[in-house]
Amino acid sequence: MNMTSYFRPIVRTGSPRSKNSIFLAETNYWVSEAEEIKFGKKTKLVSINDVPDWWKKRWLKKRSDILGMEFGFPKLMGILNVTPDSFSDGGNHVELDAALNQAKFMEENGVDIIDIGGESTRPGALTIPISEEIKRIEPIISGISSRSKIPISVDTRKADVASAARKAGASMVNDVSGFTFDPMLLPFCSKYKLPVCVMHMKGSPENMQNNPKYENILIEVFDFLENQIGTLVQAGISRDQIIADVGIGFGKNIGHNLALIKNISLFHGLGVPLLLGVSRKSIISNVAKVKKPSDRVHGSISLAISALGQGVQVFRVHDVAETKQAFDLWVAVNFGE
Numbered sequence: 001m002n003m004t005s006y007f008r009p010i011v012r013t014g015s016p017r018s019k020n021s022i023f024l025a026e027t028n029y030w031v032s033e034a035e036e037i038k039f040g041k042k043t044k045l046v047s048i049n050d051v052p053d054w055w056k057k058r059w060l061k062k063r064s065d066i067l068g069m070e071f072g073f074p075k076l077m078g079i080l081n082v083t084p085d086s087f088s089d090g091g092n093h094v095e096l097d098a099a100l101n102q103a104k105f106m107e108e109n110g111v112d113i114i115d116i117g118g119e120s121t122r123p124g125a126l127t128i129p130i131s132e133e134i135k136r137i138e139p140i141i142s143g144i145s146s147r148s149k150i151p152i153s154v155d156t157r158k159a160d161v162a163s164a165a166r167k168a169g170a171s172m173v174n175d176v177s178g179f180t181f182d183p184m185l186l187p188f189c190s191k192y193k194l195p196v197c198v199m200h201m202k203g204s205p206e207n208m209q210n211n212p213k214y215e216n217i218l219i220e221v222f223d224f225l226e227n228q229i230g231t232l233v234q235a236g237i238s239r240d241q242i243i244a245d246v247g248i249g250f251g252k253n254i255g256h257n258l259a260l261i262k263n264i265s266l267f268h269g270l271g272v273p274l275l276l277g278v279s280r281k282s283i284i285s286n287v288a289k290v291k292k293p294s295d296r297v298h299g300s301i302s303l304a305i306s307a308l309g310q311g312v313q314v315f316r317v318h319d320v321a322e323t324k325q326a327f328d329l330w331v332a333v334n335f336g337e
Contacts (some may be wrong), residue, residue: 007055008035008266011311026062029311034075055129058271066195067151071313078106082136083120099140109321111119117155123209134164145169174328190236197243203250244285245275257283265310277316
């Protein structure tokens with residue numbers, strides 16, 4: 001779709017509410033103004049009455065439940081990396097007992113879905129063999145699914161890995177390549193009617209941080225996700241079963257990442273639930289000078305709260321208990337207990 005103007009809803013909560021406002025996705029968030037964004041032009045504030053109907057229809061549409069998750073309130077996707085080399089928790093959960101204990105801990109602290117990955121996609125990471133990735137994730141997914149009904153997502157770019165994960169008990173695919181890496185992954189997800197998360201990444205983990213450049217980060221990421229969602233729908237995946245992720249830290253510098261978080265409400269125009277994955281990432285170290293990933297909890301929650309205030313629905317996090325406590329208080333203040 002070729003668009004000359006993009007509209008970012010200015011999302012608000014509470015009262016007094018403007019008479020001409022609309023509710024975002026049938027939630028308690030409301031919108032009465034928007035920022036109009038064009039290539040090479042200064043942005044400008046416009047009334048909701050001046051926003052094309054196409055955009056407003058996307059904003060208004062209620063987001064359908066996915067794996068039992070209802071998106072009127074924020075959902076937490078707990079990160080469980082079973083890799084030896086992930087940037088934050090590599091090596092912590094490679095043993096079955098450690099992984100099962102961490103999954104149980106997250107579930108007890110209010111996680112809504114657990115995302116299990118067997119291949120690191122940190123900057124500079126190399127692709128590992130399919131057999132190795134399956135070896136890492138299969139017993140973990142099987143172990144969790146046999147003990148719990150918590151939904152499980154598999155974080156993979158590969159169809160064969162997704163197939164093994166589904167057989168072991170996973171029911172969703174989270175692809176950081178946005179379904180551009182393995183041409184067989186999309187038809188696989190379509191065949192089994194699996195919900196998916198599609199993410200934007202410029203390049204590959206091996207080279208994505210080699211001086212990434214954009215003319216307009218917001219428009220380019222929006223266009224990629226809009227086009228990829230269209231491709232998914234054409235392949236047979238229901239738009240109601242798609243989540244979109246702007247891909248913080250994947251082929252973006254600090255300025256790009258901050259711009260995406262500051263303006264993330266633009267992506268409500270995709271008409272699907274939005275996921276933010278910023279937990280413990282280097283953007284926190286770059287701004288707050290916190291070198292150790294496990295010490296970046298406060299920064300992770302601060303960025304998540306910024307996006308929560310803009311209506312983002314899903315948050316991929318390491319620190320479930322801490323994030324849920326912060327979210328519960330934010331929701332109580334802004335929406336009532």
